[in-house]
Amino acid sequence: MIYLTRKIEFSASHYYWNPEFTPEENRRVFGKCANRHGHGHNYVLEVTVAGEPDPVTGMVLDMKELKQILEREVMEVFDHKFINQEVSQLDGKIPTSENIACIIWTLLEGKVPGGRLHHIRLYETPDLFVDYYGGNAAR
Amino acid sequence: MIYLTRRYRFSASHRLHSPRLSEEENQRVFGKCNNPGGHGHNYVLEVTVNGKPDPKTGMVVDLAQLDRFVGEEVLERFDHAYLNADAESFGDKVPTTENLCIDIFHRLRAGFVAVPVARVRLEETSLNSFEYRGEEGRTP
Numbered sequence: 355m356i357y358l359t360r361k362i363e364f365s366a367s368h369y370y371w372n373p374e375f376t377p378e379e380n381r382r383v384f385g386k387c388a389n390r391h392g393h394g395h396n397y398v399l400e401v402t403v404a405g406e407p408d409p410v411t412g413m414v415l416d417m418k419e420l421k422q423i424l425e426r427e428v429m430e431v432f433d434h435k436f437i438n439q440e441v442s443q444l445d446g447k448i449p450t451s452e453n454i455a456c457i458i459w460t461l462l463e464g465k466v467p468g469g470r471l472h473h474i475r476l477y478e479t480p481d482l483f484v485d486y487y488g489g490n491a492a493r
Numbered sequence: 494m495i496y497l498t499r500r501y502r503f504s505a506s507h508r509l510h511s512p513r514l515s516e517e518e519n520q521r522v523f524g525k526c527n528n529p530g531g532h533g534h535n536y537v538l539e540v541t542v543n544g545k546p547d548p549k550t551g552m553v554v555d556l557a558q559l560d561r562f563v564g565e566e567v568l569e570r571f572d573h574a575y576l577n578a579d580a581e582s583f584g585d586k587v588p589t590t591e592n593l594c595i596d597i598f599h600r601l602r603a604g605f606v607a608v609p610v611a612r613v614r615l616e617e618t619s620l621n622s623f624e625y626r627g628e629e630g631r632t633p
Contacts, residue, residue: 372549383550385557448551452495456546481500482556485541 357472358414359402362424364433367394368449371438392436397454398477399428401462405469415468427461451478455486463488496611497553498541501563503572506533507588510577531575536590537616538567540601544608554608562605567597590617598625 369392370384380388387393401424405414435441437449443461447453455476462471477483509526510519519527526532540563544553570579576588582596598613614624 370551374549383555450546450551452497452546452553453551455495483498484553485496485498487494487496 355404356407356414357402357404358469359400360417360420360424361398361400362421362429363396363398364429365394365396366432366435366437367392368437369393370448370450372448392438395478397432397451399424399458400475400477401466402472402474403466403469404472408468413468415466419467423462423465423467427465428458431461451476451482451484455484459486459488494543495546495553496541496543498539498612498614499556499559499563501538501540501568502535503538503568504533504535505571505574505576506531507576508532509587509589511587512585531577534590534617536571536593538563538597539612539614539616540610541612541614542605542608543611558607559605563601566600566604571597590615590621590623594623594625598627602627 369389370387371380371390372383375383401420403415403420407414431441431443432454437444437454441449441457443457444453447457455474458474458476459471462474471488473485473487475483475485507526508528508531509523511522514522540559542554542559546553570582571593576583576593579588582588583592586592594613594615597615598610601610601613612624612626612630614622616622
């Protein structure tokens with residue numbers, strides 16, 4: 355089994371605010387992230403696909419096709435967007451990296467050609483990232 | 494299940510030397526790392542916790558709480574320290590980055606109760622890294 359990873363970068367802004375909390379609670383729980391004007395990150399997304407190399411091409415999948423899927427499913431949704439206002443998939447959810455990763459998984463699941471979506475890693479900053487393997491599977 | 498990883502930095506020195514080996518054996522096994530005066534590294538520590546995002550906050554862990562705990566339990570202890578002098582962490586064990594990684598994992602696993610600590614990864618240099626998930630830990 356080969357694990358193949360493709361990386362993309364997008365820039366987006368967000369803020370954390372739970373309407374069920376009081377303004378004071380929001381500021382206490384979310385700190386600077388509660389600033390309603392939002393703040394931004396250069397997100398880095400790594401998408402890992404598991405599969406066997408095709409005997410004819412030697413490739414697990416067509417990278418060009420994967421790149422197009424990531425462009426369509428992720429970049430168009432998130433790049434240069436204010437996530438709270440422009441990404442409806444996250445309506446009602448706090449747009450943390452945890453929740454963004456889960457949404458990206460659902461956007462990609464079943465659409466990766468030639469292999470199985472194994473896991474995604476989303477960097478919010480170089481020092482903070484989340485890994486998601488889908489569903490409830492530990493791995 | 495989400496695995497969230499935070500990276501931290503600290504600098505420390507150590508000398509790889511085992512009292513169970515002769516001087517010649519120490520030299521042969523540890524090479525430059527056996528230099529009597531010790532040597533140092535800029536360590537990068539990755540701490541991974543796992544859990545489900547809290548529906549109210551969207552977060553697996555309160556990062557400020559994790560930062561505070563790692564700061565107090567790990568960074569204050571090891572930053573700018575000579576690891577060989579830390580008898581509580583190493584006893585008669587050689588303070589290799591393997592053993593340091595295991596010690597940090599146990600400190601965090603035992604003391605940080607908010608969410609499980611799944612993994613500790615420690616970069617000794619940009620070319621060497623070590624990872625520990627506990628004895629029961631699985632690799633992806």
